Amino acid sequence: MQIILYLSVALIAIAFLVLVIYLSTTLKSLQGTLTSVSKTLTGLEKQLDSVTSETTLLLQKTNALAEDIQHKSESLNSVVDAVKGVGTTVTKFNDTLKNITDSVDKQVDENKEKISQIVQWSNVLLELKDNWQARKQAKNKIGSDKGKKVRSH
Template structure:
């Protein structure tokens, strides 16, 4: 009777150890995924910094151009039309930047959902695997008990 109790405790300890191992593997896999996402976000941040720098340079050039046009506007009416075109271009460029920002935000949100789904599926898989191992182990224990009973007779 005590042997069964000791075997049960040992079996529980082994099952817990296996669970901890698989949980550790899952967490390491999640860490790799999150590191990849972090690297992706870092890359996007660098790209946005580059776009910001280019935008700043473009705005500086636009400001210099606007000053030059303002000086010449008194003598040339055609220059005023050119300023309007520059304003339209800057507006379109700002719209393009907004579209890029929205696209980046959307990609980040989609990644969050995918990671969440991966974690959920991993948990389901681990639960099924644990149940399958428990059934297999229970079957092995029954076979062992039957062999002992046959040997005892």
């Protein structure tokens, strides 16, 4: 029985030795994997730092761009308001001009008869003036022809 006991203890020791060798191999493999993961995480940390700094710069540039767009939008709003004011002024001017034109048209229609008479009288006066000038020239010509005849005798 003692032999069985020694054999059992030897078998347990051999099994424990195999277990320790297997665990040692597994732990060495796990150590290599963890070392690789550690290196990868270190690389990722560096990349993450780089991405973080680039993101910060991008955010600052985006904020500056948004502020610039805001200022330009405000400037554009004042230009649009000014153009709107010019448009309103032109519209009022056009309305005033239309009112004046309508008023003149109404006055012309109301005074059409008088205007027609004024034009007729103007024509008569122009004809009288032309006739008067023609007579004056004819008198001057007759007077100058007599003077020529008197001198030639």
